Amino acid sequence: MRAVGNIARIVGLLLVLLSLGFLIMVGRWGLAHRLASVPPAPAETTPQATVTLEALLGEDYVELLTDTITMQMENRMNRNPHVDYYPVSEKAPLGEYVTIGADTPFEVDTQGYLVVCLPAGTVADSGHGEQRFRIARVAEPETPENTQESAQSWELILVNFENLLPENYAVELTQLGNEQAVDARIAGDLQRMLADARAEGLSPVVCSSYRTGELQQTLYSNKVARLLKQGYSQEDAQTEAARWVARPGTSEHQLGLAVDIVAESYPVLDAGQEDTPEQQWLMANSYRYGFVLRYPEGKSYITGIGYEPWHYRYVGIEAAEQMYRDDLCLEEYLTGL
Numbered sequence: 001m002r003a004v005g006n007i008a009r010i011v012g013l014l015l016v017l018l019s020l021g022f023l024i025m026v027g028r029w030g031l032a033h034r035l036a037s038v039p040p041a042p043a044e045t046t047p048q049a050t051v052t053l054e055a056l057l058g059e060d061y062v063e064l065l066t067d068t069i070t071m072q073m074e075n076r077m078n079r080n081p082h083v084d085y086y087p088v089s090e091k092a093p094l095g096e097y098v099t100i101g102a103d104t105p106f107e108v109d110t111q112g113y114l115v116v117c118l119p120a121g122t123v124a125d126s127g128h129g130e131q132r133f134r135i136a137r138v139a140e141p142e143t144p145e146n147t148q149e150s151a152q153s154w155e156l157i158l159v160n161f162e163n164l165l166p167e168n169y170a171v172e173l174t175q176l177g178n179e180q181a182v183d184a185r186i187a188g189d190l191q192r193m194l195a196d197a198r199a200e201g202l203s204p205v206v207c208s209s210y211r212t213g214e215l216q217q218t219l220y221s222n223k224v225a226r227l228l229k230q231g232y233s234q235e236d237a238q239t240e241a242a243r244w245v246a247r248p249g250t251s252e253h254q255l256g257l258a259v260d261i262v263a264e265s266y267p268v269l270d271a272g273q274e275d276t277p278e279q280q281w282l283m284a285n286s287y288r289y290g291f292v293l294r295y296p297e298g299k300s301y302i303t304g305i306g307y308e309p310w311h312y313r314y315v316g317i318e319a320a321e322q323m324y325r326d327d328l329c330l331e332e333y334l335t336g337l
């Protein structure tokens with residue numbers, strides 16, 4: 001009798017456990033179901049609740065957004081053929097891929113720019129993630145712009161095809177000896193990095209560093225002229241040139257925070273540079289000195305610049321370590337801050 005009682009107790013216990021499990025599963029399913037049907041809460045930085053696109057951009061906002069986003073997609077594809085923006089490659093209107101209207105997701109960034117965020121997979125392959133387009137400044141920056149160059153963040157200043165060099169940007173230079181110069185604040189870390197590489201028996205050579213706006217203009221104009229001679233139209237020559245030589249005002253070299261470093265034995269700026277022992281060492285170690293390989297392979301769709309296994313940018317040791325560890329380019333790092 002005692003054994004039967006025990007069995008009954010065990011069976012009873014099992015039944016209780018089973019029904020508990022069932023209840024939990026049902027509960028979870030219900031919760032997941034409810035979560036799926038609840039619209040996602042707007043991001044904290046999104047002021048959609050009170051501000052509409054129309055209020056920020058005016059009554060022609062749909063046309064403005066469509067034109068601006070299409071133009072930016074064209075620009076990005078010109079600079080980086082890796083990302084296929086469907087409306088551009090299919091020569092179809094943006095509206096066929098995504099609805100531009102009152103419900104278009106957007107936010108206002110800390111610089112006061114209205115940024116449209118098109119979900120992954122709508123206008124480009126989902127592997128490239130959400131597509132963000134900076135449209136226009138609609139608010140005062142949260143922090144005055146000139147503090148971007150403050151002691152804390154001068155090394156994180158972003159200059160690319162969408163973010164022009166601030167007007168009257170002033171650099172205090174330190175000469176490197178071989179007609180090269182960099183922002184005085186990075187000279188120490190750069191010299192330390194080069195010295196440590198040399199101590200390993202390597203021969204890195206800084207072949208390009210600070211450039212004035214005039215020099216950048218000359219390099220760009222020369223590239224355009226060479227392309228015109230090859231038979232390009234003026235417009236095509238300018239677009240093609242910008243893929244290789246940043247337009248004046250969009251080059252990091254004008255900051256004095258970027259250096260092109262090559263191996264003495266292979267002074268060529270092409271993909272072969274990555275196979276040199278100098279470049280291998282720099283790619284693995286530059287972050288320790290605050291430098292990152294600024295235009296890595298596979299990030300061109302974000303940076304707008306092709307793979308450049310020679311262009312190093314100073315971002316400070318802390319940022320460089322995180323970017324190296326998490327495989328982030330500067331644009332990604334800054335968006336995640």
Ligand SMILES: [Zn+2]
Pocket residue numbers: 208253258259260310311312
């Ligand atoms: Zn460079």
